[in-house]
Amino acid sequence: SQTIHQWPATLVQPVGSPLSLECTVEGTSNPNLYWYRQAAGRGLQLLFYSVGIGQISSEVPQNLSASRPQDRQFILSSKKLLLSDSGFYLCAWRDYRDGELFFGEGSRLTVL
Amino acid sequence: AQKVTQAQTEISVVEKEDVTLDCVYETRDTTYYLFWYKQPPSGELVFLIRRNSFDEQNEISGRYSWNFQKSTSSFNFTITASQVVDSAVYFCALSGLQNTPLVFGKGTRLSVIA
Numbered sequence: 559s560q561t562i563h564q565w566p567a568t569l570v571q572p573v574g575s576p577l578s579l580e581c582t583v584e585g586t587s588n589p590n591l592y593w594y595r596q597a598a599g600r601g602l603q604l605l606f607y608s609v610g611i612g613q614i615s616s617e618v619p620q621n622l623s624a625s626r627p628q629d630r631q632f633i634l635s636s637k638k639l640l641l642s643d644s645g646f647y648l649c650a651w652r653d654y655r656d657g658e659l660f661f662g663e664g665s666r667l668t669v670l
Numbered sequence: 671a672q673k674v675t676q677a678q679t680e681i682s683v684v685e686k687e688d689v690t691l692d693c694v695y696e697t698r699d700t701t702y703y704l705f706w707y708k709q710p711p712s713g714e715l716v717f718l719i720r721r722n723s724f725d726e727q728n729e730i731s732g733r734y735s736w737n738f739q740k741s742t743s744s745f746n747f748t749i750t751a752s753q754v755v756d757s758a759v760y761f762c763a764l765s766g767l768q769n770t771p772l773v774f775g776k777g778t779r780l781s782v783i784a
Contacts (some may be wrong), residue, residue, distance in 0.1 A: 658720045659707075
């Protein structure tokens with residue numbers, strides 16, 4: 559069966575520090591991968607998605623970036639965090655058959 | 671552009687009451703998918719249902735039911751005999767074909783009071 563994991567689960571970082579959130583999927587090949595962000599009390603905002611290795615589509619211009627170095631690995635990064643980057647970050651995958659989106663456990667980031 | 675509107679920000683009901691969560695969508699696609707997800711206090715999103723735009727039959731799963739009305743672009747979700755464990759944020763979402771990303775509504779926070 560397929561599983562998705564992301565880490566770390568919780569992160570407290572100072573403004574201006576770098577960020578790296580990792581997500582891996584197991585049990586499937588060539589998944590579509592997504593990063594969403596949920597600000598406190600708000601909906602899910604799509605940040606990035608990837609249909610293959612090295613292929614990244616950005617939905618919202620900001621100081622975050624994403625990379626997909628391997629088929630089942632998706633990384634969200636920032637060189638310098640802003641206060642507004644605080645939120646709940648969710649990684650997700652979907653297969654080519656337009657099925658449902660499967661989410662990871664989420665990473666709660668607080669920027670102080 | 672695709673858009674999902676969940677006009678109800680918060681709903682509070684007493685246990686055993688029925689409750690309907692509204693979802694209205696906009697899309698230019700003739701074929702698309704609609705979804706509902708549940709987000710309990712733990713934060714993880716739990717998939718509830720996916721519906722193809724060609725299938726307008728209503729669906730029932732235990733206490734949950736979904737009413738898809740293409741004519742009004744709505745995909746409403748009803749919980750019958752609500753329970754405290756139903757307390758969560760519920761999201762409606764929409765996607766086109768070719769693995770286009772899901773677009774989510776802002777969610778409805780449901781509180782079921784014992």
